[in-house]
């Protein structure tokens with residue numbers, strides 16, 4: 533370890549700039565095509581974290597000048613009711629993007645719900661068609677959190693070609709699409725997961741480390757390759773010294789002494805998720821009306 537500290541990657545500031553760019557493009561769409569992007573957000577139940585995220589999505593949708601449409605169903609709503617709502621939104625030409633907030637109540641099949649969304653309106657990029665398009669290098673809606681991570685990495689490193697990248701976590705929402713995006717950037721990509729035999733050895737080799745494991749401070753600082761760029765996707769609420777705190781999947785105070793650059797939690801990847809959602813809604817609207825897509829927004 534050396535005494536230098538890593539650069540802190542300010543996702544909050546980056547996301548604010550991205551939202552301003554989206555707002556400028558929304559104004560352009562309105563002026564040139566007379567169209568305002570419409571984004572539908574569906575929340576089922578009252579999960580406290582989801583309620584806050586959805587409220588933030590509604591507020592930021594309005595701030596960038598889009599038409600937000602919020603739909604709240606009770607936790608006991610049936611899957612059929614939710615599917616009906618999704619089908620209505622698919623058929624509504626004023627709605628360009630549809631998002632169903634996750635997690636869904638246990639009695640609903642999230643996969644079935646997501647795959648009922650029209651892939652062209654699937655601003656989360658979770659539909660199996662979008663996953664397939666991304667995996668095969670075709671134009672897709674890209675999941676918001678990995679897209680945000682990619683933007684932060686490109687901003688820090690420029691071309692990512694040739695870097696050794698490790699993604700810790702193999703979820704459909706973050707880990708797998710993140711690995712696909714890094715592969716498309718010509719990184720040499722590995723994915724670690726719960727059955728990886730020697731996680732430390734894998735982490736030690738990574739020049740780019742993206743951690744989305746959902747386990748508080750899983751990665752200690754002394755595993756990290758000196759100078760590596762560390763993107764921490766984790767958001768874990770734990771108690772420390774009797775107080776509730778938010779920590780990532782990386783032990784930040786240790787890692788900051790080893791890494792070249794690192795995202796903090798909070799204020800790193802999290803804010804990028806909603807900014808990229810708005811960028812995706814803009815992209816979906818541009819594609820729907822045949823408007824040119826703002827190249828600088830998309831990965």
Ligand SMILES: Nc1nc2c(c(=O)[nH]1)N[C@@H](CN(C=O)c1ccc(C(=O)N[C@@H](CCC(=O)O)C(=O)O)cc1)CN2
Pocket residue numbers: 585631632633634635656676677767778797798799800801802803804805806
């Ligand atoms: N349909 C979706 N569901 C969920 C997604 C998603 O992308 N689509 N992601 C997460 C939740 N999420 C957005 O929905 C989200 C998570 C975190 C943040 C954020 O800004 N985090 C802050 C900390 C906020 C806090 O105190 O909790 C940060 O990291 O600075 C925004 C959006 C699961 N569900």
